[in-house]
Amino acid sequence: MLESYLPIFFMIAGGIAFGVVMLKLNEFFGPRRPTEEKFSTYESGMEPVRTARERFSVKFYMVAVLFILFDIEVVFLYPWAVSFRELGYQGFVTMFVFIVILLIGLYYVWRKGALEWD
Protein backbone atom coordinates (compact mmCIF):
# COMPACT_ATOMS: atom_id res chain seq x y z
CA MET A 1 0.00 0.00 0.00
CA LEU A 2 2.81 2.40 0.83
CA GLU A 3 4.27 1.97 -2.64
CA SER A 4 1.15 3.47 -4.19
CA TYR A 5 1.75 6.66 -2.23
CA LEU A 6 5.31 6.99 -3.48
CA PRO A 7 4.35 8.60 -6.82
CA ILE A 8 2.48 11.32 -4.94
CA PHE A 9 5.62 12.14 -3.00
CA PHE A 10 7.63 12.28 -6.21
CA MET A 11 4.96 14.30 -7.96
CA ILE A 12 5.02 16.94 -5.27
CA ALA A 13 8.82 17.00 -5.40
CA GLY A 14 8.72 17.15 -9.22
CA GLY A 15 6.14 19.94 -9.22
CA ILE A 16 8.24 22.03 -6.87
CA ALA A 17 11.38 21.36 -8.90
CA PHE A 18 9.56 22.39 -12.09
CA GLY A 19 8.42 25.63 -10.47
CA VAL A 20 11.90 26.43 -9.18
CA VAL A 21 13.49 25.75 -12.57
CA MET A 22 10.98 28.00 -14.34
CA LEU A 23 11.52 30.81 -11.85
CA LYS A 24 15.28 30.49 -12.19
CA LEU A 25 14.98 30.62 -15.98
CA ASN A 26 12.86 33.71 -15.62
CA GLU A 27 15.45 35.24 -13.33
CA PHE A 28 18.13 34.46 -15.89
CA PHE A 29 16.34 35.81 -18.96
CA GLY A 30 14.36 38.61 -17.35
CA PRO A 31 15.77 42.11 -16.88
CA ARG A 32 16.22 43.65 -13.47
CA ARG A 33 15.66 47.37 -13.53
CA PRO A 34 14.04 48.28 -10.24
CA THR A 35 12.43 51.66 -9.86
CA GLU A 36 10.47 52.92 -6.92
CA GLU A 37 7.24 53.19 -8.89
CA LYS A 38 7.53 49.69 -10.25
CA PHE A 39 7.73 48.19 -6.82
CA SER A 40 4.93 50.21 -5.28
CA THR A 41 1.59 48.53 -4.72
CA TYR A 42 -0.73 48.65 -7.70
CA GLU A 43 -3.85 50.60 -6.95
CA SER A 44 -5.19 51.29 -10.42
CA GLY A 45 -2.63 53.99 -10.96
CA MET A 46 -3.37 55.98 -7.81
CA GLU A 47 -1.00 56.50 -4.93
CA PRO A 48 -1.61 53.55 -2.58
CA VAL A 49 -3.76 54.57 0.37
CA ARG A 50 -2.83 52.83 3.62
CA THR A 51 -2.21 49.11 3.81
CA ALA A 52 -4.50 46.43 2.42
CA ARG A 53 -4.38 44.49 5.67
CA GLU A 54 -7.56 45.83 7.17
CA ARG A 55 -10.16 43.96 9.17
CA PHE A 56 -12.45 41.67 7.27
CA SER A 57 -16.14 41.02 7.59
CA VAL A 58 -17.18 38.27 9.98
CA LYS A 59 -19.23 36.79 7.13
CA PHE A 60 -16.15 35.07 5.77
CA TYR A 61 -15.58 33.52 9.15
CA MET A 62 -19.15 32.24 9.22
CA VAL A 63 -18.75 30.58 5.85
CA ALA A 64 -15.64 28.83 7.10
CA VAL A 65 -17.41 27.60 10.25
CA LEU A 66 -20.29 26.19 8.22
CA PHE A 67 -17.84 24.61 5.83
CA ILE A 68 -15.92 22.81 8.57
CA LEU A 69 -19.09 21.36 10.08
CA PHE A 70 -20.30 19.99 6.77
CA ASP A 71 -16.81 18.93 5.84
CA ILE A 72 -16.65 16.71 8.92
CA GLU A 73 -20.00 15.28 7.96
CA VAL A 74 -18.71 14.52 4.48
CA VAL A 75 -15.69 12.76 5.98
CA PHE A 76 -18.09 10.49 7.87
CA LEU A 77 -20.14 9.90 4.74
CA TYR A 78 -17.27 8.71 2.55
CA PRO A 79 -16.37 5.46 4.36
CA TRP A 80 -20.06 4.76 4.67
CA ALA A 81 -20.59 5.20 0.93
CA VAL A 82 -17.85 2.68 0.21
CA SER A 83 -19.20 -0.01 2.52
CA PHE A 84 -22.93 0.60 2.88
CA ARG A 85 -23.99 -2.04 0.41
CA GLU A 86 -22.40 -4.80 2.44
CA LEU A 87 -24.07 -3.44 5.54
CA GLY A 88 -27.43 -3.39 3.82
CA TYR A 89 -30.56 -2.09 5.40
CA GLN A 90 -29.11 -1.53 8.84
CA GLY A 91 -26.24 0.59 7.54
CA PHE A 92 -28.64 2.68 5.53
CA VAL A 93 -30.91 3.39 8.50
CA THR A 94 -28.06 4.39 10.82
CA MET A 95 -26.65 6.80 8.25
CA PHE A 96 -30.14 8.11 7.62
CA VAL A 97 -30.44 9.02 11.31
CA PHE A 98 -27.02 10.70 11.17
CA ILE A 99 -27.92 12.77 8.13
CA VAL A 100 -31.35 13.74 9.46
CA ILE A 101 -29.83 15.08 12.68
CA LEU A 102 -27.51 17.25 10.60
CA LEU A 103 -30.29 18.33 8.28
CA ILE A 104 -32.15 19.61 11.32
CA GLY A 105 -29.07 21.72 11.92
CA LEU A 106 -29.05 22.95 8.34
CA TYR A 107 -32.73 23.83 8.58
CA TYR A 108 -32.12 25.75 11.82
CA VAL A 109 -29.20 27.67 10.34
CA TRP A 110 -31.29 28.43 7.26
CA ARG A 111 -34.21 29.75 9.29
CA LYS A 112 -31.88 31.84 11.44
CA GLY A 113 -30.66 33.48 8.27
CA ALA A 114 -27.02 32.48 8.72
CA LEU A 115 -26.89 31.29 5.12
CA GLU A 116 -27.68 34.72 3.78
CA TRP A 117 -24.92 36.95 2.51
CA ASP A 118 -26.20 40.46 3.08
Next chain:
Amino acid sequence: MDLFTIVFYFLAIITLGAGAVVVFSRNIIHAAFALLFAFFGVAGLYVLLMADFIAITQLMIYVGGILVLVLFGVMLTSQVLDVQMKSGTIQTFPAVLVVSALAGTLVGIFWSTPWKTTAAAPMEVTAAKIGEMLLTSYLLPFEIASVVLLAALIGAALIARREKNA
Protein backbone atom coordinates in the same frame (compact mmCIF):
# COMPACT_ATOMS: atom_id res chain seq x y z
CA MET B 1 18.47 3.19 5.47
CA ASP B 2 15.63 2.31 3.19
CA LEU B 3 13.53 4.82 1.32
CA PHE B 4 10.70 4.98 3.82
CA THR B 5 13.08 5.78 6.63
CA ILE B 6 14.41 8.70 4.63
CA VAL B 7 10.87 9.84 3.88
CA PHE B 8 10.02 9.53 7.57
CA TYR B 9 12.89 11.75 8.66
CA PHE B 10 12.12 14.21 5.91
CA LEU B 11 8.50 14.49 7.03
CA ALA B 12 9.50 14.64 10.68
CA ILE B 13 11.87 17.53 9.97
CA ILE B 14 9.16 19.39 8.05
CA THR B 15 6.67 18.86 10.87
CA LEU B 16 9.03 19.89 13.64
CA GLY B 17 10.48 22.81 11.69
CA ALA B 18 7.06 24.16 10.85
CA GLY B 19 5.97 23.61 14.43
CA ALA B 20 8.95 25.63 15.64
CA VAL B 21 7.99 28.47 13.31
CA VAL B 22 4.43 28.37 14.65
CA VAL B 23 5.68 28.69 18.20
CA PHE B 24 8.54 31.11 17.79
CA SER B 25 7.45 33.38 14.94
CA ARG B 26 6.71 36.95 15.97
CA ASN B 27 4.50 37.38 12.93
CA ILE B 28 1.10 35.83 13.61
CA ILE B 29 0.39 35.34 9.90
CA HIS B 30 3.65 33.46 9.40
CA ALA B 31 2.76 31.29 12.36
CA ALA B 32 -0.63 30.52 10.83
CA PHE B 33 0.81 29.66 7.44
CA ALA B 34 3.52 27.51 9.01
CA LEU B 35 0.70 25.38 10.42
CA LEU B 36 0.06 24.26 6.85
CA PHE B 37 3.43 22.52 6.68
CA ALA B 38 3.03 21.04 10.13
CA PHE B 39 -0.35 19.57 9.17
CA PHE B 40 1.02 18.35 5.88
CA GLY B 41 3.98 16.64 7.52
CA VAL B 42 1.71 14.95 10.04
CA ALA B 43 -0.50 13.72 7.21
CA GLY B 44 2.58 12.19 5.60
CA LEU B 45 3.47 10.48 8.86
CA TYR B 46 -0.02 9.00 9.04
CA VAL B 47 0.46 7.57 5.56
CA LEU B 48 3.68 5.94 6.72
CA LEU B 49 1.69 4.38 9.56
CA MET B 50 -0.65 2.91 6.93
CA ALA B 51 -3.49 5.09 8.18
CA ASP B 52 -4.18 6.69 4.84
CA PHE B 53 -7.77 7.55 5.59
CA ILE B 54 -6.74 9.50 8.67
CA ALA B 55 -3.99 11.20 6.65
CA ILE B 56 -6.39 12.44 4.02
CA THR B 57 -8.97 13.42 6.60
CA GLN B 58 -6.21 15.39 8.27
CA LEU B 59 -5.57 17.29 5.05
CA MET B 60 -9.25 17.77 4.34
CA ILE B 61 -10.33 19.02 7.76
CA TYR B 62 -7.22 20.63 9.18
CA VAL B 63 -5.73 22.21 6.08
CA GLY B 64 -8.98 22.77 4.18
CA GLY B 65 -11.08 23.78 7.16
CA ILE B 66 -9.41 24.63 10.44
CA LEU B 67 -6.48 26.48 8.88
CA VAL B 68 -8.79 28.58 6.71
CA LEU B 69 -10.80 29.35 9.83
CA VAL B 70 -7.65 30.32 11.72
CA LEU B 71 -6.54 32.58 8.86
CA PHE B 72 -9.95 34.23 8.59
CA GLY B 73 -9.90 34.62 12.36
CA VAL B 74 -6.52 36.34 12.24
CA MET B 75 -7.72 38.65 9.50
CA LEU B 76 -10.73 39.63 11.58
CA THR B 77 -8.41 41.20 14.12
CA SER B 78 -7.46 44.74 13.39
CA GLN B 79 -3.82 45.68 12.90
CA VAL B 80 -2.71 42.10 12.60
CA LEU B 81 0.96 42.89 12.56
CA ASP B 82 0.95 45.18 15.57
CA VAL B 83 -0.36 42.55 17.94
CA GLN B 84 2.21 42.06 20.65
CA MET B 85 2.79 38.35 20.40
CA LYS B 86 5.31 38.04 23.17
CA SER B 87 4.21 38.22 26.75
CA GLY B 88 6.76 39.06 29.44
CA THR B 89 8.59 36.35 31.31
CA ILE B 90 7.50 36.03 34.89
CA GLN B 91 8.04 33.30 37.49
CA THR B 92 10.90 31.72 35.62
CA PHE B 93 11.90 29.42 38.44
CA PRO B 94 8.52 27.66 39.03
CA ALA B 95 8.02 27.36 35.29
CA VAL B 96 11.37 25.66 34.81
CA LEU B 97 10.54 23.33 37.68
CA VAL B 98 7.16 22.32 36.26
CA VAL B 99 8.42 21.94 32.73
CA SER B 100 11.40 19.81 33.70
CA ALA B 101 9.20 17.60 35.87
CA LEU B 102 6.81 17.15 32.95
CA ALA B 103 9.62 16.48 30.50
CA GLY B 104 11.22 14.02 32.93
CA THR B 105 7.96 12.11 33.26
CA LEU B 106 7.50 11.96 29.51
CA VAL B 107 11.05 10.80 28.87
CA GLY B 108 10.72 8.26 31.68
CA ILE B 109 7.55 6.86 30.13
CA PHE B 110 9.19 6.83 26.73
CA TRP B 111 12.15 4.76 27.92
CA SER B 112 10.25 2.40 30.19
CA THR B 113 7.47 1.51 27.78
CA PRO B 114 7.91 -1.86 26.04
CA TRP B 115 7.16 -0.62 22.51
CA LYS B 116 5.64 -3.19 20.25
CA THR B 117 7.48 -3.15 16.98
CA THR B 118 5.74 -5.84 15.02
CA ALA B 119 5.03 -5.17 11.37
CA ALA B 120 1.61 -3.67 10.79
CA ALA B 121 -0.96 -5.95 9.24
CA PRO B 122 -1.48 -4.71 5.69
CA MET B 123 -4.92 -3.20 5.27
CA GLU B 124 -6.49 -3.53 1.90
CA VAL B 125 -9.17 -0.85 1.77
CA THR B 126 -9.06 1.27 4.90
CA ALA B 127 -12.09 3.41 4.07
CA ALA B 128 -14.44 0.44 3.71
CA LYS B 129 -13.23 -1.07 6.96
CA ILE B 130 -13.66 2.22 8.79
CA GLY B 131 -17.16 2.61 7.38
CA GLU B 132 -18.07 -0.86 8.52
CA MET B 133 -16.70 -0.31 12.02
CA LEU B 134 -18.46 3.03 12.37
CA LEU B 135 -21.81 1.53 11.58
CA THR B 136 -21.44 -1.60 13.69
CA SER B 137 -18.97 -1.59 16.61
CA TYR B 138 -18.84 2.17 17.08
CA LEU B 139 -22.42 3.03 16.29
CA LEU B 140 -23.17 5.03 19.42
CA PRO B 141 -20.12 7.34 19.25
CA PHE B 142 -20.91 7.83 15.58
CA GLU B 143 -24.47 8.97 16.21
CA ILE B 144 -23.34 11.11 19.14
CA ALA B 145 -20.88 12.80 16.77
CA SER B 146 -23.83 13.97 14.71
CA VAL B 147 -25.42 15.50 17.81
CA VAL B 148 -22.15 17.28 18.59
CA LEU B 149 -22.05 18.61 15.05
CA LEU B 150 -25.68 19.73 15.40
CA ALA B 151 -24.80 21.63 18.57
CA ALA B 152 -21.90 23.31 16.76
CA LEU B 153 -24.18 24.30 13.88
CA ILE B 154 -26.68 25.87 16.24
CA GLY B 155 -23.88 27.70 17.98
CA ALA B 156 -22.60 29.02 14.67
CA ALA B 157 -26.08 30.23 13.74
CA LEU B 158 -26.37 32.03 17.06
CA ILE B 159 -23.09 33.87 16.51
CA ALA B 160 -24.24 34.93 13.07
CA ARG B 161 -27.55 36.22 14.39
CA ARG B 162 -25.90 38.28 17.07
CA GLU B 163 -23.72 39.90 14.48
CA LYS B 164 -26.82 40.87 12.53
CA ASN B 165 -28.55 42.58 15.47
CA ALA B 166 -25.49 44.52 16.47
Next chain:
Amino acid sequence: MYELLHDLLGDSLLVYVIGAALPLLFVLPFAVVAVLLEMKVSAHMQDRVAYMYTGWHGVLQPVADILKLLQKEDTVPAAADKFLFRLAPFLVFMGGYAGFAALPFSSAYIGSNIDLGVFYILAVSSLAVIGLMMSGWASNNKWSLFGAMRSVAQIISYEIPSALSILVAVMIVGSLNLQEVSKFQEGGIQNWIVFGGPMPLLQKLLLLPFTITAFFILFLAGIAEVNRTPFDLPEAESELVQGYNTEYSGMKFAIFYLAEFANMFLVSGIVVSLYLGGWTSPFGDVMSGPIWSFFWFVAKGMFFVFLQVWIRWTLPRLRVDQLMYTSWKVLTPFLFVCIFAVGLILVL
Protein backbone atom coordinates in the same frame (compact mmCIF):
# COMPACT_ATOMS: atom_id res chain seq x y z
CA MET C 1 2.20 1.13 -16.88
CA TYR C 2 4.14 0.53 -13.67
CA GLU C 3 4.49 -3.16 -14.60
CA LEU C 4 5.92 -2.16 -17.96
CA LEU C 5 8.35 0.26 -16.33
CA HIS C 6 9.32 -2.41 -13.84
CA ASP C 7 10.10 -4.76 -16.71
CA LEU C 8 12.15 -2.12 -18.47
CA LEU C 9 14.07 -0.68 -15.56
CA GLY C 10 14.01 -3.36 -12.93
CA ASP C 11 13.03 -2.68 -9.37
CA SER C 12 14.55 0.75 -9.05
CA LEU C 13 13.14 3.99 -7.75
CA LEU C 14 13.38 5.41 -11.22
CA VAL C 15 10.14 3.57 -11.99
CA TYR C 16 8.21 5.75 -9.58
CA VAL C 17 10.03 8.90 -10.58
CA ILE C 18 9.15 8.40 -14.25
CA GLY C 19 5.62 7.33 -13.40
CA ALA C 20 5.18 10.46 -11.32
CA ALA C 21 6.61 12.72 -14.04
CA LEU C 22 4.08 11.66 -16.67
CA PRO C 23 1.22 13.91 -15.49
CA LEU C 24 3.52 16.92 -15.79
CA LEU C 25 4.30 15.89 -19.33
CA PHE C 26 0.58 15.93 -19.95
CA VAL C 27 -0.24 19.17 -18.12
CA LEU C 28 2.29 21.36 -19.96
CA PRO C 29 1.21 20.63 -23.55
CA PHE C 30 -2.39 20.64 -22.35
CA ALA C 31 -1.97 24.17 -20.98
CA VAL C 32 -0.59 25.32 -24.32
CA VAL C 33 -3.54 23.81 -26.18
CA ALA C 34 -6.02 25.14 -23.63
CA VAL C 35 -4.72 28.71 -23.90
CA LEU C 36 -5.15 28.54 -27.64
CA LEU C 37 -8.57 26.93 -27.30
CA GLU C 38 -9.74 29.57 -24.89
CA MET C 39 -8.62 32.43 -27.12
CA LYS C 40 -9.84 30.93 -30.38
CA VAL C 41 -13.19 29.73 -29.04
CA SER C 42 -13.91 33.01 -27.30
CA ALA C 43 -12.95 34.96 -30.40
CA HIS C 44 -15.10 32.94 -32.76
CA MET C 45 -18.02 33.16 -30.35
CA GLN C 46 -17.80 36.92 -30.61
CA ASP C 47 -17.16 37.01 -34.36
CA ARG C 48 -13.49 37.78 -34.01
CA VAL C 49 -10.54 35.77 -35.29
CA ALA C 50 -8.01 36.11 -32.44
CA TYR C 51 -4.30 35.57 -33.18
CA MET C 52 -3.49 35.07 -36.83
CA TYR C 53 0.21 35.90 -37.24
CA THR C 54 2.26 33.47 -35.17
CA GLY C 55 2.16 30.28 -37.17
CA TRP C 56 -0.82 28.92 -39.06
CA HIS C 57 -3.91 30.73 -37.70
CA GLY C 58 -1.84 31.77 -34.71
CA VAL C 59 -1.34 28.29 -33.28
CA LEU C 60 2.11 29.19 -31.99
CA GLN C 61 0.85 32.14 -29.97
CA PRO C 62 0.79 30.30 -26.59
CA VAL C 63 4.43 29.29 -27.14
CA ALA C 64 5.29 32.89 -27.93
CA ASP C 65 3.45 33.95 -24.77
CA ILE C 66 5.50 31.58 -22.66
CA LEU C 67 8.74 32.87 -24.20
CA LYS C 68 7.59 36.41 -23.56
CA LEU C 69 6.74 35.69 -19.93
CA LEU C 70 10.17 34.12 -19.45
CA GLN C 71 11.78 37.41 -20.42
CA LYS C 72 9.66 39.56 -18.13
CA GLU C 73 11.01 41.18 -15.04
CA ASP C 74 9.95 39.25 -11.99
CA THR C 75 8.78 41.95 -9.61
CA VAL C 76 8.05 41.63 -5.92
CA PRO C 77 6.27 44.73 -4.56
CA ALA C 78 8.12 46.56 -1.83
CA ALA C 79 5.16 46.35 0.51
CA ALA C 80 4.73 42.60 0.04
CA ASP C 81 5.66 39.85 2.42
CA LYS C 82 8.50 38.61 0.23
CA PHE C 83 8.77 35.04 1.45
CA LEU C 84 5.05 34.23 1.35
CA PHE C 85 4.76 36.08 -1.96
CA ARG C 86 7.28 33.71 -3.51
CA LEU C 87 5.81 30.61 -1.88
CA ALA C 88 2.17 31.13 -2.84
CA PRO C 89 2.34 30.23 -6.58
CA PHE C 90 3.85 26.87 -5.66
CA LEU C 91 1.03 26.02 -3.30
CA VAL C 92 -1.64 27.06 -5.78
CA PHE C 93 -0.02 24.98 -8.49
CA MET C 94 0.52 21.96 -6.24
CA GLY C 95 -3.10 21.97 -5.12
CA GLY C 96 -4.23 21.30 -8.67
CA TYR C 97 -1.25 19.36 -9.95
CA ALA C 98 -1.01 16.87 -7.07
CA GLY C 99 -4.62 15.90 -7.78
CA PHE C 100 -3.53 14.54 -11.17
CA ALA C 101 -1.87 11.65 -9.32
CA ALA C 102 -5.25 10.03 -8.75
CA LEU C 103 -6.69 10.59 -12.24
CA PRO C 104 -6.86 7.40 -14.32
CA PHE C 105 -5.54 8.58 -17.69
CA SER C 106 -5.88 5.18 -19.30
CA SER C 107 -6.78 1.62 -18.36
CA ALA C 108 -3.04 1.08 -17.97
CA TYR C 109 -1.99 4.25 -16.23
CA ILE C 110 -2.92 6.05 -13.06
CA GLY C 111 -0.23 8.10 -11.35
CA SER C 112 -0.87 6.68 -7.95
CA ASN C 113 -3.24 3.79 -7.52
CA ILE C 114 -4.47 4.62 -4.02
CA ASP C 115 -7.75 3.37 -2.61
CA LEU C 116 -8.87 6.80 -1.54
CA GLY C 117 -8.61 8.34 -5.04
CA VAL C 118 -11.22 11.10 -5.25
CA PHE C 119 -11.12 11.73 -1.54
CA TYR C 120 -7.40 12.46 -1.89
CA ILE C 121 -8.06 14.88 -4.77
CA LEU C 122 -10.63 16.75 -2.69
CA ALA C 123 -8.25 16.95 0.25
CA VAL C 124 -5.16 17.99 -1.64
CA SER C 125 -7.01 20.77 -3.45
CA SER C 126 -7.20 22.53 -0.09
CA LEU C 127 -3.50 23.33 -0.54
CA ALA C 128 -4.59 25.67 -3.32
CA VAL C 129 -7.05 27.38 -0.97
CA ILE C 130 -4.25 28.20 1.45
CA GLY C 131 -2.05 29.23 -1.48
CA LEU C 132 -4.67 31.69 -2.72
CA MET C 133 -5.01 33.20 0.69
CA MET C 134 -1.24 33.43 0.98
CA SER C 135 -0.92 35.19 -2.37
CA GLY C 136 -3.66 37.67 -1.45
CA TRP C 137 -2.25 38.49 1.91
CA ALA C 138 1.39 38.56 0.89
CA SER C 139 0.72 40.95 -2.01
CA ASN C 140 -0.52 43.59 0.40
CA ASN C 141 -2.73 44.88 -2.36
CA LYS C 142 -6.40 45.57 -1.83
CA TRP C 143 -7.47 43.90 -5.07
CA SER C 144 -5.42 40.82 -4.30
CA LEU C 145 -6.71 40.47 -0.78
CA PHE C 146 -10.34 40.97 -1.75
CA GLY C 147 -9.96 38.55 -4.62
CA ALA C 148 -8.31 35.96 -2.41
CA MET C 149 -10.93 36.23 0.33
CA ARG C 150 -13.78 35.96 -2.13
CA SER C 151 -12.10 33.10 -3.89
CA VAL C 152 -11.53 31.15 -0.69
CA ALA C 153 -15.08 31.71 0.54
CA GLN C 154 -16.40 30.54 -2.81
CA ILE C 155 -14.20 27.48 -3.04
CA ILE C 156 -15.02 26.27 0.43
CA SER C 157 -18.77 26.80 0.00
CA TYR C 158 -18.76 24.82 -3.23
CA GLU C 159 -16.59 22.08 -1.83
CA ILE C 160 -19.59 20.67 0.05
CA PRO C 161 -21.81 20.27 -3.05
CA SER C 162 -18.93 18.82 -5.04
CA ALA C 163 -17.99 16.37 -2.28
CA LEU C 164 -21.63 15.28 -1.96
CA SER C 165 -22.12 14.86 -5.70
CA ILE C 166 -18.97 12.75 -5.88
CA LEU C 167 -20.49 10.68 -3.11
CA VAL C 168 -23.49 9.73 -5.25
CA ALA C 169 -21.24 8.01 -7.79
CA VAL C 170 -19.12 6.47 -5.03
CA MET C 171 -22.22 4.92 -3.48
CA ILE C 172 -23.11 3.25 -6.77
CA VAL C 173 -19.61 1.89 -7.34
CA GLY C 174 -18.53 1.22 -3.79
CA SER C 175 -14.98 2.45 -4.33
CA LEU C 176 -13.14 5.75 -4.14
CA ASN C 177 -10.42 4.69 -6.52
CA LEU C 178 -11.13 6.36 -9.86
CA GLN C 179 -9.50 3.47 -11.72
CA GLU C 180 -12.04 1.09 -10.15
CA VAL C 181 -14.84 3.54 -10.87
CA SER C 182 -13.85 3.64 -14.54
CA LYS C 183 -13.59 -0.15 -14.75
CA PHE C 184 -17.03 -0.44 -13.24
CA GLN C 185 -18.48 1.50 -16.17
CA GLU C 186 -16.92 -0.62 -18.91
CA GLY C 187 -19.11 -2.02 -21.65
CA GLY C 188 -20.42 0.99 -23.52
CA ILE C 189 -22.26 4.23 -23.08
CA GLN C 190 -25.29 2.67 -21.38
CA ASN C 191 -23.12 1.60 -18.45
CA TRP C 192 -21.93 5.09 -17.60
CA ILE C 193 -23.02 6.26 -14.20
CA VAL C 194 -24.89 9.30 -15.56
CA PHE C 195 -27.21 6.77 -17.17
CA GLY C 196 -27.59 4.72 -14.01
CA GLY C 197 -24.52 2.50 -14.32
CA PRO C 198 -24.44 -1.21 -15.21
CA MET C 199 -27.48 -2.08 -13.09
CA PRO C 200 -30.57 -4.16 -13.84
CA LEU C 201 -33.00 -2.18 -15.97
CA LEU C 202 -35.52 -1.24 -13.29
CA GLN C 203 -32.84 -0.08 -10.86
CA LYS C 204 -31.16 1.83 -13.67
CA LEU C 205 -34.34 3.72 -14.52
CA LEU C 206 -34.93 4.56 -10.88
CA LEU C 207 -31.35 5.80 -10.45
CA LEU C 208 -31.36 7.83 -13.64
CA PRO C 209 -32.92 11.12 -12.44
CA PHE C 210 -30.64 11.25 -9.40
CA THR C 211 -27.42 10.42 -11.19
CA ILE C 212 -28.12 13.05 -13.84
CA THR C 213 -28.81 15.65 -11.15
CA ALA C 214 -25.63 14.76 -9.30
CA PHE C 215 -23.64 14.90 -12.53
CA PHE C 216 -24.84 18.41 -13.34
CA ILE C 217 -24.21 19.63 -9.82
CA LEU C 218 -20.71 18.17 -9.84
CA PHE C 219 -19.84 19.99 -13.04
CA LEU C 220 -21.38 23.22 -11.78
CA ALA C 221 -19.59 23.03 -8.44
CA GLY C 222 -16.40 22.17 -10.30
CA ILE C 223 -16.62 25.35 -12.35
CA ALA C 224 -17.20 27.29 -9.16
CA GLU C 225 -14.16 25.71 -7.55
CA VAL C 226 -11.88 26.78 -10.34
CA ASN C 227 -13.31 30.31 -10.20
CA ARG C 228 -14.48 30.47 -13.77
CA THR C 229 -17.43 32.39 -15.13
CA PRO C 230 -20.23 32.49 -14.04
CA PHE C 231 -18.42 32.04 -10.73
CA ASP C 232 -15.50 34.35 -11.43
CA LEU C 233 -16.16 36.93 -8.74
CA PRO C 234 -12.68 36.46 -7.31
CA GLU C 235 -11.08 37.85 -10.42
CA ALA C 236 -13.85 40.06 -11.68
CA GLU C 237 -11.77 42.26 -13.98
CA SER C 238 -14.18 45.15 -13.80
CA GLU C 239 -13.97 45.40 -10.01
CA LEU C 240 -10.85 43.62 -8.83
CA VAL C 241 -8.34 44.04 -11.69
CA GLN C 242 -6.91 40.49 -11.64
CA GLY C 243 -7.95 39.28 -8.20
CA TYR C 244 -5.39 37.45 -6.11
CA ASN C 245 -2.62 37.51 -8.73
CA THR C 246 -2.73 41.24 -9.50
CA GLU C 247 0.81 41.85 -8.24
CA TYR C 248 2.40 38.84 -9.91
CA SER C 249 4.48 39.06 -13.05
CA GLY C 250 6.68 36.90 -15.22
CA MET C 251 6.89 33.20 -14.44
CA LYS C 252 5.06 33.48 -11.14
CA PHE C 253 2.06 34.78 -13.02
CA ALA C 254 2.51 32.00 -15.54
CA ILE C 255 2.43 29.42 -12.76
CA PHE C 256 -0.90 30.80 -11.54
CA TYR C 257 -2.17 30.59 -15.07
CA LEU C 258 -0.90 27.05 -15.46
CA ALA C 259 -2.60 26.13 -12.19
CA GLU C 260 -5.88 27.49 -13.51
CA PHE C 261 -5.69 25.41 -16.66
CA ALA C 262 -4.54 22.33 -14.75
CA ASN C 263 -7.55 22.76 -12.49
CA MET C 264 -9.85 23.03 -15.48
CA PHE C 265 -8.69 19.67 -16.69
CA LEU C 266 -8.72 18.17 -13.21
CA VAL C 267 -12.38 19.10 -12.78
CA SER C 268 -13.20 17.69 -16.20
CA GLY C 269 -11.23 14.55 -15.40
CA ILE C 270 -13.14 13.99 -12.16
CA VAL C 271 -16.51 14.53 -13.86
CA VAL C 272 -15.55 12.22 -16.71
CA SER C 273 -14.14 9.45 -14.50
CA LEU C 274 -17.06 9.44 -12.12
CA TYR C 275 -20.03 9.91 -14.38
CA LEU C 276 -19.03 9.51 -18.01
CA GLY C 277 -17.15 6.26 -18.01
CA GLY C 278 -13.65 7.68 -17.61
CA TRP C 279 -11.38 6.02 -20.15
CA THR C 280 -13.96 3.46 -21.26
CA SER C 281 -15.04 3.45 -24.87
CA PRO C 282 -18.66 4.44 -25.54
CA PHE C 283 -18.97 1.51 -27.94
CA GLY C 284 -18.24 -1.33 -25.54
CA ASP C 285 -15.27 -3.41 -26.69
CA VAL C 286 -14.79 -1.52 -29.94
CA MET C 287 -11.86 0.91 -29.75
CA SER C 288 -10.77 -0.10 -26.26
CA GLY C 289 -7.32 -0.99 -24.94
CA PRO C 290 -4.68 1.12 -23.19
CA ILE C 291 -4.01 3.53 -26.07
CA TRP C 292 -7.61 4.03 -27.06
CA SER C 293 -8.57 4.44 -23.41
CA PHE C 294 -6.06 7.30 -23.11
CA PHE C 295 -7.64 8.83 -26.20
CA TRP C 296 -11.17 8.54 -24.77
CA PHE C 297 -10.17 10.01 -21.44
CA VAL C 298 -8.44 13.00 -23.00
CA ALA C 299 -11.20 13.48 -25.58
CA LYS C 300 -13.92 13.50 -22.96
CA GLY C 301 -11.82 15.71 -20.71
CA MET C 302 -11.17 18.18 -23.52
CA PHE C 303 -14.88 18.29 -24.29
CA PHE C 304 -15.56 19.43 -20.75
CA VAL C 305 -12.74 21.96 -20.95
CA PHE C 306 -14.42 23.27 -24.10
CA LEU C 307 -17.74 23.40 -22.24
CA GLN C 308 -16.12 25.50 -19.53
CA VAL C 309 -14.82 27.92 -22.14
CA TRP C 310 -18.20 28.00 -23.83
CA ILE C 311 -19.97 28.76 -20.54
CA ARG C 312 -17.45 31.46 -19.75
CA TRP C 313 -18.28 33.37 -22.91
CA THR C 314 -22.00 32.84 -22.62
CA LEU C 315 -23.10 33.57 -19.08
CA PRO C 316 -22.78 36.74 -17.03
CA ARG C 317 -21.27 36.76 -13.56
CA LEU C 318 -23.29 35.88 -10.46
CA ARG C 319 -23.64 38.14 -7.43
CA VAL C 320 -22.14 37.09 -4.09
CA ASP C 321 -25.51 36.50 -2.45
CA GLN C 322 -26.68 34.42 -5.43
CA LEU C 323 -23.49 32.45 -5.14
CA MET C 324 -24.09 31.56 -1.51
CA TYR C 325 -27.78 30.96 -2.16
CA THR C 326 -27.02 28.46 -4.93
CA SER C 327 -24.49 26.54 -2.92
CA TRP C 328 -26.24 26.20 0.42
CA LYS C 329 -29.93 26.45 -0.37
CA VAL C 330 -30.20 24.77 -3.75
CA LEU C 331 -27.35 22.38 -4.45
CA THR C 332 -26.77 20.98 -0.95
CA PRO C 333 -30.45 20.09 -0.21
CA PHE C 334 -30.85 18.61 -3.69
CA LEU C 335 -27.82 16.43 -3.14
CA PHE C 336 -29.07 15.16 0.20
CA VAL C 337 -32.25 14.08 -1.59
CA CYS C 338 -30.10 12.36 -4.24
CA ILE C 339 -27.98 10.56 -1.66
CA PHE C 340 -31.02 9.41 0.23
CA ALA C 341 -32.80 8.20 -2.91
CA VAL C 342 -29.76 6.44 -4.35
CA GLY C 343 -29.13 4.74 -1.01
CA LEU C 344 -32.73 3.57 -0.81
CA ILE C 345 -32.73 2.26 -4.38
CA LEU C 346 -29.47 0.38 -3.89
CA VAL C 347 -30.48 -1.16 -0.58
CA LEU C 348 -33.94 -2.30 -1.63
